[in-house]
Amino acid sequence: MGKSTCFAAASGIKRGPWTPEEDRKLLAFIQLHGHGSWSTLPQKAGLKRCGKSCRLRWRNYLRPDIKRGNFSLHEDQTIIQLHALLGNRWSAIAAHLPKRTDNEIKNYWNTHLKKRLAKIGFDPVTHKPKTAILGSANGDPKRLSNLSHIAQWESARLQAEARLSKESKLHKSSAHQLPQDPTASLTHDHLHHEFAPLVPQCLDILRASAWESLISMSTKSLSSAADAPTNHINGLDHVSFGYHHDVHEHGINIISNFEGPTSDHQFSGMMECDDSRAMSSMTTGSLGLNELIGQHCGNECSELFEALQQYMGFEVEVGDAWTSSEQLL
DNA sequence: AAGTGCGGCAACCGCAAAAGG
DNA sequence: ACCTTTTGCGGTTGCCGCACT
Structure with a gap:
């Protein structure tokens, strides 16, 4: 467009709020003919508006698949998480929130979420705690522990970003080699690409990355x-801890294996999380994960788990030592 | 009741990328 | 390859309604 062809020039072109009559005309025309070329639409539809204005009105207001009204807690969390990962890329964020427009999300961020983050001491741009908090740690173990959690989160975020970028490149290069067989094209990746707005892939990556760091x-x-020679973990001379995660459309499965010197210390855990956030469970062989971590690492690991889970919006039901995590906001 | 300030949100603006000729 | 047009996006503006004085 370069210089605006519509807002700048154009005598007789109406601006400002849309009237119900204009909405009706635009809606009726699009329902009948589709929008086609936006630049010619106003004339065809009998509107004294520029095409750009029509497009905006349609996208942000008239489209039938738009949900209006209050944002749910889950939507809040999704926006915060995605904003931490993507920054002000509102259209990309909107792609993960069905029926919400980028404009609406942008407005909601600027008028609500940004303030809320600031209020609880986080910089809404960087998603890091305000410098005042950082500066005041001064060796306080509790605060340093919190900072460690924050650093861990930041590391997870950077990993996720790197992975997202890597995946994106791979995706682009593989797109040139898509099989011609139409049935063969219905791969998971293809579906992911085809129905991107329905599948919050980067959330999966984000979560996987966080869990990776956590583990x-x-x-x-x-x-x-x-x-530590004086601090054998309850007599364990050898421990190993492995895990495997499997990201899918609805979330992530994590299967963990901990091996101690005896079979008593073996367990496997599985966790499933989906985007309706609530479902999360872990089963173990002979010890609960929380018991195990709590028993051998003290509270620090539990705090880490809890901090990450709060940030990720997971709800945990893993026994007594861990209570259900309250939401961040 | 009138004036003022503020928050929320729809709409505008301008730039960049994509598409088309 | 280049130019023009169209579309998409993110930042910003300005109007409206509400709360407060």
Whole structure:
């Protein structure tokens, strides 16, 4: 467009709020003929508006598949999480919130969520705690522990970004080699691409990455505890901790394996999380994960798990030591 | 009751990328 | 390859309604 062909020039072109009559005309025309070329639509539809204005009105207001009204808690969390990952890429964020427009999300962020984050001490741009908080840690173990959680989260976020970028490149290069066989094209990736707005792929990546960091940290804690000569973790001379995660359309399955010197310390866990956020469970062989971590690592790992889960919006039902995480906001 | 300030949101603006000739 | 047109996007503006004085 370069210089605006519609807002700048044009005498006789109406601007400002749309009247119900104009809405009716635009809606009727599009329902009958589709929008076609926006630049010629106003004339055909009998509107004294520019095409750009018509397009905007349709996209942000008249489209039948638009949900209006209050944002749910889950939508709030999704926006915050995606904003941490994507920044002000409103259209990309909107792609993960069915029936919400980028404009609506942008407005909602600027008028509500940004303020809420600021209120609880987070910089809404970086999603990091305000410098005042950082500066005041001063060796306080509790605060330093919180900072460690934050750093861990940031690491997870950066990993997710890198992975997202990598996946995107792979996706582009593989798009050139799509099979010609129409049935063969119905792969998971293809579906992901084809129905992107319905499948919050980057959330999966985000979550997977966070869990990856989480598991990795707990492994380190276990190992460091095991290495410390005066602090054998309840007599464990050897521990190993492995996991496998499987990202799918509805969330992520995590299967973890912890191996101690005896079979008593073996367990496997499975966790499923979906985007309706609530479902989460873990089963173990002989020990609950929370018991295991709590028993051998102290509270620090539990805090890490809890902090991450709060941030990710998961709800946990893993026994007594962990209570259901309240939502961030 | 009138004036003022503020928040929320629809609409505008201008730039960049994509598409078309 | 280049130019023009169209579309998409994100930042910003300005109107409207509500709360407060």
